Amino acid sequence: MNDNISDIDYRQIIEYSLEPLIIHTDFKIIYINHAAEVFFKAKKAEVIGASPLDIFQETSKMAIKKRIQSAYENPAEIIEETIYRMDGTTVDVELYCHPVLMKDTKAIQTYVRDITERKESEKRHKEIIKEVNELSATIVPLLHGIAVLPLVGSIDEDRARKLLDIVPVKVQEQNVECLIIDFSGIYKLDTIVTDYLFRINNVISLLGVHSIITGLRPELAIVAIRLNMDLASTPTMSTVKDALHSLGVELTADRCGK
Template identity: 35%
Template sequence: MPNSMKYIGEKLKSLKLEIAEEIAGMYKEKYNIEYTKLSKEKMNGHIAELVTMFAEGFIEGGSAARLQEVHNWGREFGKEASGLELSPERAILVVPILRKVVYKYIREEFAEGSHTFDQYYEVADTINPLIDKAIYSFTQSYVERNERKIQEAKDEILNLSVPVVPLTKEVAILPIIGHIDSKRSQELLNQALLKGQELKLSALILDLSGVHLIDTYVAQNLFQLNDALQLIGVQVIFSGLRPELAQTLVNLGISFDHMTVVNSLPQALKKTGLSVNADR
């Protein structure tokens, strides 16, 4: 029995390039995959590498070390597929095709009648865990990398949602538009403090005309922002608070008495010694 397993493994290993070519061809034909982002040569190389691991599983046994090799293969292929923006559903379809083609070669070998059913089941028990590991590791790697990319995009968008715009060497404006949640509130504080020090600001105007909802949580964060900036020597001027929001804050018992609040952006500019030329 061990000799039969070794023989099948050696045969698969010797045919790895032919098997890889057949699998890649079926993959392209069945799912209409064009090798624009992942070259045919590279795809064939990935497949041949996995076939070799399967073959060595027959030769040396499906040990933990072999499973680790297949795991590493799945991780690398998943990482590459994600980087090339191949969808996981389409990229991983190569593995079921690989299973089908490899089993075809195994069945051809067993059809000659020189092996027993017990040996066939031993072959299945060896190769199936390796194939399952390849699929699992690929999917895990792809999802993890995609989640990182999505989070990086979210962080970038969040950073863009807190634009500190210099008006002069010492004065800048931070227009706040839309809803302020906990993450954006923290980013607001971080960016305001960072830019306040980086630009050596003496005053920062926070324009709230684009904010449609302020509750006790948001107000508390604005208080913290005001206090933190004042501690580093930056005067904070709030402008553009909508009348309906002001009424809501009064009803909630929230007071802005210790903060500099003006009705409009021109008034805020005037507070800093700047003005808006109405003729322009």
């Protein structure tokens, strides 16, 4: 039995690869496999001799040209690009290329992987995160000028930053004069996230909005002290119910914080 690897037909291997493969040298395509024909919606004869740069957008061509030139010496890192098919449609792909020797000719072999589904999934995920952040920044109106911001669930730095961006805008849009910021739905926070959340209180204060902090657990209060947060001017109470009671029976906005 002959185990010599030189007996393996390299072209047959890449021809039956499930991933689109392109081989090019001196910026001319010399071979594409069947998967590439299907992917690019083109016949081999239509592609052979063309420049591999033709599939790229104009804004990317210069960087891709440099990438190909350097790949003759060392494999290039995987990158993401939007490229063109032969019918003019675009597709998001992952590209990887490395040098190969075709007889006496040094060439570049490029792998093309369609990442359309992954990109769409990432987009949906971002949209869901955006919706969650919007919901997490929901300011619930109680009476004229009085509202509550219930902070619930796990809050990381990114979500806390978005809260800091969204809440001041919403209090102005809803004409909130007194905002009850309720921490009772949060059980664990690090110092960075806590810093962002307490900054909300400072920012809305600059907008002329009075605030009351409720549900602040001892461990969160300790973090606030370590961050040198000045809460002396901000009323803190155990529950939202206590905060509403402190505003008086009529709960008028002009009595809030005064």
